[in-house]
Each structure stands twice: as C-alpha cells, then as structure tokens.
Amino acid sequence: MPTTAAKKTATSKSASEYDAHHLQVLEGLEAVRKRPGMYIGSTDSRGLMHCLWEIIDNAVDEALGGHCDRVEVLLHADGSVEVRDNGRGVPVDIEPRTGLTGVELVYTRLHAGGKFGGGSYTASGGLHGVGASVVNALSARLDVEVDRGGKTYAMSFRRGEPGVFSDVAGAQGRKDPGHDFTPYTSTSDLSVIGKAKRGVTGTRVRYWADGQIFLKDAAFDLDGLVGRARQTSFLVPGLTIVIRDERGEEPTEEVFLHDGGISEFCDYLAPDAPVTDTWRLQGTGTFTETVPVLDGKGHMVPTEVERECGVDIALRWGTGYDTTLRSFVNIIATPKGGTHVAGFEQSMLKVLRSQVAANARRLKAGTDKVEKDDVLAGLTAVVTVRLAEPQFEGQTKEVLGTSAVRQIVSKVLETELTSFLTSTKRPAKQQAASVLEKVVAEMKSRISARLHKETQRRKTALESSSLPAKLADCRSSDPENTELFIVEGDSALGTAKLARSSDHQALLPIRGKILNVQKASVTDMLGNAECAAIIQVIGAGSGRTFDLESARYGKVIIMTDADVDGAHIRTLLLTLFFRYMRPLVEAGRVYAAVPPLHRIEVVNPGSKANEVIYTYSEAEMRRTMSSLQRRNKKVKPMQRYKGLGEMDADQLAETTMDPRQRTLRKVTLRDIESASTVFELLMGGEVAPRRDFIIDSADRLDTERIDA
Template sequence: MTAETLYGADDLTHLEGLEAVRKRPGMYIGSTDSRGINHLFAEIVDNSTDEGVAGEATRVVVTLHADGSVQVDDDGRGIPTGTHAKSGLSGVELVLTRLHAGGKFGGSGYKTSGGLHGVGASAVNALSHRFDVVVKREGKVHQMSFAHGVPGVFDGPGPTAKFTRRSGLEITGKMKRGERTGTSIRYWYDARYFENGAKLDVDGVRQKMRNTAFLVPGVAYVLRTAVDDAISEESFHFPHGLTDMVEFLTPAGDRAVSGTLLAVGEGTYTENAADENGVMRSKVERRAEVEVAFRWGTGYERTVECFTNTIRNIHGGTHRKGFERAALKSLQEAIARTRGLLKPKEDPPTLDDVLEGMTAVIHVRVPEPQFTSQTKDELSTAGITKVIGAVVERELKSWVDDRRTKAEAKVVLQKVVDASRVRLAQKQQKDAARRKTALEGAAMPAKLVDCRTTGLARSELFLVEGDSALGSARMARVSEYQALLPLRGKILNVQKASLADTLRNAEIASIVQVLGAGTGRTFDLSTMRYGRVILMADADVDGSHIRTLLITLFAKYMRPVIEDGRLYAAMPPLHKITTKGRNPETRFTFTQREMETTLAALEKAGKQVVTPVPRFKGLGEMDADELWDTTMNPATRSVRRITLDDAEAAETALELLMGEKVEPRRAWLVESSGRVDQSAIDV
C-alpha cells in the first residue's frame, strides 16, 4: 500500500456553520479555561453595551442564576425580528446561528461597536446547552431557543428539558403599555468544551460591568447574584465617566500631585479597507473619538488601562503608544522651557519617569477597529496613534501654559525630573558595582579617562586623536557616561601585520584592554564595557587616515562591534562662521562647499561676516564649549555610524595604498593624477 492510498479525499473534513466553533472553541473565544467562560459573558454584555453607546439603552441587568446560567437584559432597540431577504431567516435566528452576521459591518445600525466579526453571540450559542432569547420590539414579545446553536423548543425549564428541533421565531405576546423595547438572553454554557475546573469568575464579571459603567456614563449596570435562595444586587453607574474611573483605580494612600486631566477630542485618519464586496480600497477616511483621563500621585506605581469601543485591551496597542509618545514629548518640551528644572548637560526624562505615579484611562471609539486577535486584547489600528497624540498634546500644552494650572503643572514637571535623577542614580550604583566586579584585578591604562557609566546602552568611549584634543574633550564631556582614550600617533596597519605584532602595539593593546571584550574569534560583545565607540579624529587628511586604520582594526579583530551598529565616527566641523552686529550668531560648517553656500546665504540676508573665516586645524583648537556643541553633545552633534560597507572600503583602501603589492598602487596613482590641482602643489 503506497503513501498516496493512505490519504484520500475521504480524509478531508469540512466543518460547517457553528460546528467549527465547537471543534476549535479556543480560536473563537481565546481559551478553554475560566477566561474563555468569562469571554462568553463579555460577548453578550458587549452587545447590550453597544445599544447604550448608540444612545438606545439606559439600563443593562445581569443575573447570575443559581443553576449556573447567565442572563443579560437591556432596554435597547431589540434584535431585529423581521425576515432577512437573502437568507429567509428572522434577524434573531440569523445573528445567533450564522458566523459573521450582524449589524456591525458598516451599516447604519451602529456608529461604533465592540463587535467586529459577527462571531460573538453565535459562538456563545454554539457552546451552550441551552440558549434562550426574548426580544421586545414593535409592540410584540418574540421568543426563540437553541441547543448548541440549533434552533428549536424545550418542553420545560433548564437545559435538561426535552428538545425538539424547529426553526423560526415565535411571537408569545404583546408588550405592555409604556414598556421599553429590549433584548433578554439567558444561556447555560456547556462545560464539556472547557477544561476541568473552569468556571465563571464572578469577580471578573463584576470588574467588566464596573469598567463598562465608567466608559458609558449614560447607562446603569446592575448585577444580580443568586445566593442561598436570595438575590443580592449591585449597581454600577458613574455619571462622571473616566474621571470617576481614574479616582477608583488610584492606589490607596496615593496622594494627588495633580487634579485629573481630561483630554477629549476627535480626529481623522486613513487606512486601507475593503468595500461591501470585499475589494480593497486605499486611503479610506475614518473618524475616531478620543477620551483620556489621567493624574499623577506621590507614589511610584503606574496604572494605564486601555479600551476600544468599551472593550478592554489588556495589552494596550496603538492608542496607548500614541498617548505615551504625546505625554513624553509634551512634558520633555515643557521641562526644557521651564528655567531651573534641568541642569546643564542633564539628560531629559524618559517615559518611565513620566509614567511614575500616573493613573490613566484611555478610551477610543473607532468605526472599524483592528485587533491582534478575536479576544481584542490589543488594538492594532495604526492611524489612532496620531489622532490620540494630537488630542493629548493639545491638552497638556494648555495645562502647562494656563495661568490657572501653571503652578500645578510645575509640581508635576519637578516630580518627573526628580524621578529621572533617582533612576539615573540607582543605575549608576548598579553599574558601578558591576564594573568593579568585572575589572577586579585588571589595571586600566593610566591615560584612560573613564566615565561613571549609567548603563551600557548609554555609555560611550571616544578614541581621541592626540593629547591636545584630550584636554578640550576632558572639559567638554559628561563624565557620567562619556569616557576618553587618547591615541598617540597612528596605530599599526593591521592589514599587513600579524596578530602577534598587532597585540604588541601599545595603542591597539590599550583599545583592546579598555573595551574588555577580547579579539578575533574570542571576542564577546556582551562583555564590552561601553555601549558605543566613537572615533574622534581631526577633519583633515591625517584624521581620515587614523579613522581608516581604526575601522580596519575593528573590522578585522572586533567585527561584532560594527555588525551591531556600535562603532561611530565623529564629524567635527572645519569652519567657524561668525556674524557681526548686535545679535551675532555662530555657525559651523563641515565642507568647503557648505561654507561657501552659508556665506552666500548670510550675505544675501544682509549680514556681515567676520573675515577671514577661520578654519580649524584640529580638535585641539576648539575650546570645550565648541567641542561639546559640535562633536560630543548627543542632542546637537552629527556622527556617522560605521557599517560593514565602510569597513570593506577601509580595508580596500589600506590594501591598495599601504599593502605589500606595489603594482596596483602605482597604477592607481597614475590613473588618479589627473584629479590633482597643480596650482596647489608647493614646489
């Protein structure tokens, strides 16, 4: 018997309708443990919430019956009961027995919705022993029951009553005068589709209802629980919405540093989307509504809760990313503008510093949100990042600049700066201890001007050309994270030297020792003592030669430094242009052409330039402030990251110009002689 006969068409399986949900429940509800059971509840209550968001419902009542069933009642419009033209089914039977059916696919029923795929309620139906629905609509009471998603009738109460299969929605009576429309759903989930011991988490139900009540302040939520033949009742209604939620989520004992800020607004974004025929269209415009509430307290914990169309996104997503980016950018700018907060050369705070002690709730309403999974744990709609960022930036700028809240804002800004300093001090202590352990017994070269380091990702070693440049660099550097190693003259050309000769070279030996990661095949990037290595040589021919020699050294014996993008070349300026007048200004240029272009632009603007324009002969000619601003300050300097292409070019140049083969060098010199400016030759 061949392998082909063992696998034929009869071995193929086609799962139809809700059968796929029962076969692979985790795919539709996220998991088959207690979280999956709670997800069933969430799917049903979210449908009622959508009615509240649309302004059609004012009350949602959840009843947890003693027999294990869950009932959700709302006073919304009720599921449509008319006959669907295409399927011939009632609206109720269609949405509860067919996957991807519902009123949330771009129709006029809902502006925004927590449901996207038309899977939720039908998945709950498929995984339930019994599923009863009562709809009050158009003056009539409609009723229908299902067993594992199959329509029919039960001859008694509960899931064990005899079931007869039968399709069709039944009218059981008339609505009372003054009675509101709405939908009532009661279901008994089938434990066989879930893991042993899995059950509905009542605390999770309570949290879901409380959160939703915060997000939809116009709707009251009631939880009724059967306890010892009695019904206990809890109500959740928060008219101040997210502001109330922030106060609830704030850790006990955390004194407020600021009041609760509320950023509300809307914006548009574009995305690619399919039309009603499934054909992809580009640049479809969407409008999103944003609401964010946040405050700072004296504590250290952060709490950031994210929601999309009232659905909690446990893992955040693009809306959280937009909020955090805007908060960081706005506060960094405000701190920079406020005199006396940051010391000179002190780094701006990071996101961790901004979020310390913050309690925040982010809620966005999006017409067609995209999530990373059916359980909607993370929002992935890209355009939301900019929309929420704009709203938050606007609110924070107003808060910082408004004279009524300026004092409060300054207290928060000071708290953020203090958090940054504490964080850096703690890292400094840890890294100093780690560095001491790593270097015990190893004497560093006397000429090394080491840093106090605040982390490998931040520390940087400058390989400096000459002692004269070292003097200015020592005064200019930030001693916390910038180390200096001066190099006397040009290092050995490793392109044509043996490994033994290479390691005997004093300058190369110092570089290898200071980096502390070895050489060649034994090089270990994880043990390197600095996050970056920056080659700082003069902007002349000799400086280029030194950079070429150093790049070749790293490429041949410490190649992972280049591969990991941690080798850089500093770009010191060549010229210093200064204007005359009451408000003189200074500009630095890096090439002859840039200098000439800058001079022409200044003259055209009517400004007088101090002439002749000085040209730096080397790094040692710059004072400490000039060297810091142009070459060493991470905020203003220009550096060139050395890539493998640069390394290969350096190796080729050294091999050509300084290698053992004479003929290629002679041919290149003859070929390139035409590029020499004869008048510039000093004879």
C-alpha cells in the same frame, strides 16, 4: 525487518491515500465547537467569562448608541446566566438574502450582525459578528426573548441549533437544558409568546454553558464580573448595570451608575495622593482606510472610506511611582495595549521632554534626557478611543491593531497636554510646575540609582568604601547569610556591637524618627540623610530602579525599642520600604525584631543557678508572675526594659540577636492595594480621613497596650 523497497512502497501508498476527500470543511458553528479556544481563548473559567461578556457587550453597544440605559446580569442558581437590556431589541423581521429572522441570523451565523458598516452602530465593542453565535454554539441551551413592536418574541437553541424545548411547548416545570428538544426541520419559527407594553423594547438572553465544551471546574467569577461591570459603568456614563447573584443562600445584588465618566474612573483607580487634578484631554482625528464593500451586484469591491477616531483621555499624577494605565477601544478593554497606547506613551515622552528642556534652568535638570519611566512614574491614566470597525488582533480583542490611531492619539495628546503644561492660569501653572519637578526628580533618582548600581559593590579590604561611616558592616559578603540591623539610636548601637556576630550581622544606627516618605516627594526623600543612608547601605537602588539581586544583605531587621516611639519609628521605616524598596518586602526579607519587655530572675535554693525568664507583653508577665507565686517561687525585683540600651550585651544577644534563640516578625505583603490604602490612610497627607479613622476606632482601643 522490512526491506528498503517495502518501506518506499508503504510511503508512496500512504501519500497517495491523502487526497482532497480527506480534507474536512467545518461549516457554520461546527468550527466553533471543534476549536473553541480560537474564539474564546480557553475552555476554563476565563473562556466562560469571555462568553458572558460577549452577550453583555452586545447590550452595552446599545447603550453606546444611546438606545439603552439599563443592563441586568443574573447568575441563576441552576448554573445558567441571563442578560437583560432595554435597548431596541434584536431585529425580528426577515433578512432577505438568507430568509432567516434577525434573531436566528444573529445567533446561528458567524460574521452576521449590525456592526459591519450598515449604519446601526458607529462605534461598538462587538465587531466580528461572531460573539452571540459563538456563545450559542457553546451552550447546552440558549433562550432569547425580544420585546419589539408591542409583542414579545422568543426562540430557543440547543448547541446552536434552533428548535423547541418541551418546557416551552407547554410542559410544566422550570427551564432546563435536559428537557426534550425538537429541532426545526424545514423552516424555523420565531414564536410570539406575549404582548409588550407600548414603547417597551429590549432583549433577554439566558443560556446554560455546555458541559461537553467547558471544564468541570469552570465557574463564573463574581469578583471579575463586578469589577468589569464597575469599569463599564465608568466608561458609559448614565448606564445602570445591575449584577445579581442568586447562587448562594441569600441573593446578592450590586448596582453601578457613574455620571462622571473616565475622570471619575481615573480618581477611582489612583492608588496615591494627587500631585495634580484629574486632567481631561479630548480630541478627534480622521483617517482613510481601504475596506471591502458590497456593491449592488453582491460583489466585494475595495473602497476607500474615511473614518473618524475620537480620543478621550483622563490622567493625573500622584505622589507614588507606580503607573496605573487602562486602555479601551469602544469600551472594550485592551490589557495588552496596541496602537492607541503606543501613541499615548510616545506623545507623553515627547511633550514632557520638551517642557523639561524649556525649563531646564529652573528645574536644574542638567543635560540628561527624560525617559519613559520618569514620565509614567506616579501616573494614573485612562485612555479611550472610539472608532468604527477597529482592527483587533483576534476575537479576544486584547490588542488594537489599527495603525492610524497611533498618530491621532499622539497628536491630540500633544496639543492638549502642552496646553495644560503651558497654561498661565495660577492653579494650572502650579500643578504643571509640580509635574515637571516630579519628572525631573524621577530622572535624577534613576540616574543616581544607575550610578550607584555601577559603582556601589561590596568593597574589598584594599578598596576604599563610600558607605556611611556610621555603618558597622559585617565580614561576610554572601547575601544569603548576612543580616542588616537598623537600630534606634547610638546607645543601642553600642550594646548591639558587643552583642552581634560581626561575621554576618551588620549594624546601621538611625537618629530618632526618619522622614515620613508617604507625604514627602522623591527629592525630599533622597535629600534626607537617614533615608539616603538606608538606601545606600542596602545597595539595590530605590523606586522603579530597585534591583533585588543587588541587595547586599539577605535580611533587613528593624530593631527598635518596645514602646510607642519605637513602634512609630518602625512604621516610618516600613513606609520607606513599602514605597521605595517594595520588592524587598514582597520577597519576605524585611523583619521586625521582638525585644522583651521584662526580665524575671527566679531565685533557686542552694548552689543552683538562678533561672531567668523573659516576657514580651504585660499579659505574659502577669501570667508568669502568678504561676511563680502559686509555686512559691522567690523572685528578684523584676527588670522592666524601657529601651534596647538598658540591656547588657549578653541579654540583647540572647533575646533579640542570636538566631538560635531570638524571635523575628516577618513583614509580609498579601494584598498590595489594601496595603497602599492603609499606608495612605495612616501616613498620607490627607488629615481628615485619618482623624475619622481614629475617632471611629477609639472605642476598640485596648488602653493596656499603650506604653505611656
């Protein structure tokens, strides 16, 4: 054991050895390779895609400036990726202060580029001047070709260092980062490798991601690339973006071009039927900020500059209650929002509160206040702002930090949206009324759900229950073990009461076909007796305020007749659950009972009891009957169930309700967007798409499945 004095000596020695010469200064691109996560977020597939979008965004910035109308992205079979554009081309002349060509400067120096207020870009996605150089630093090889001034220039890099690969120097064979590389020693060389057609300009960048940096399973996400390419084509009208994937057996190519801008984007994103047209709100505002500017002596001097911020918003309300909001700054997505989104939401709430208050008597809004969730329910919006040198939080640009933008967006939206909502033109007036009615309906639904949540708990035997009188509740209050059967009609209810286990199985009858909530408004849904009863009995609210933990039953089982009408009722109920109680479906707590279609009683000789066989389809029944005939079995006349009411209690319990013997079909939700599309197609208000679907699908219909 060392003594206390020895410990003190060791500690002081360790401290004295930590001097300034132990500090490392990472210069140039060394810092990028040492800490790649600081620049691209991660070294998995997300970081790989971030690098690709840094290069694509440089090309798109040319399009924003009106210098480019085509961008091509090629995923090569060898794992490299290439981005081509027909913009102005990276400058090839010498930058006087560094003595480097523009190409080498852009791809080897951090914080170098044309987006720092030099007048080349008024609004761009790349702002920090590190995108291209970071990608270069993290690439095993990067090749740049520039068409400019009638010539084609080329330069190659290995892990950020300029030089010449042997294949470029004349060796035959395809380009590969494994070829011999000779770095430049004293001066670099921007080679002229050919002639460009007169008036043709552009840049081509091809790079191989460095296996020393990125994880082995990092790969380019084609779906993500296609999705963002489509998004960018909406944001830059007139820009053609081509995505070509050559990695598979057969190359695939997708081309995107949208002239409608964010209005078209808003329509594309909308998941539901429209309540309003897509409204376009545009405006500008100015603000001043203090930025460091180089003076004539090369010193950074704090200077106040005036900025202009352009605001362009497309929005529309739909019949649903989900909110789809996409925000962008100079076409760069800001998934975590920022000051522009804060200004948007602040102004939306202010304007709608004001309009509801002004029309409170007509809307029967009472004295309750509209909240943000009421306003955003069913809203699809695309919020874009354009300004020079915005402040982002980090290189990944997920949050806008320029504080002045909040007030500008808020003011533009307040002016333009108020103009729409107070318009005296007939179509606009009708749409404004629909929006206000929807907002008030959402407010009432929220308040009703809150009150219901506060007061509607399981009642003890000493308390009075406000649950519907027709509910045959169960004795257990443990949601883990309880089941709610929604049954079709009073006749089935009578049999089900005798067949159930009253300890844990509750019954709620409904009268025929409930309201199609895909077409109806929230107000109509809440006013429908059957829908309101279902929501009340489940006890977890509806829509945005649905609280899964408050659900009174562990399973909700739809038990309808095994015929066409029963299937229709089941579909209407599933539509209600999908639109207003979706977490219940997502949690796998909604089921469909599977009652049998036939009862076959096999006569056994002697005193042996007869055997009963239940079948659940025509095909199964035929197979069973054929098998019995081959075995010379005698059967009584077969019983065909047209409805649940034709079964006696023992049969219903044995086949449909007893957990030990029944069959349940769980309702699952794998793809929300696809499910939304199907519900809207089959149950929505637009008749034409449904008619086309029926006509197109008629030849695939199995007529044997129709119970007519």
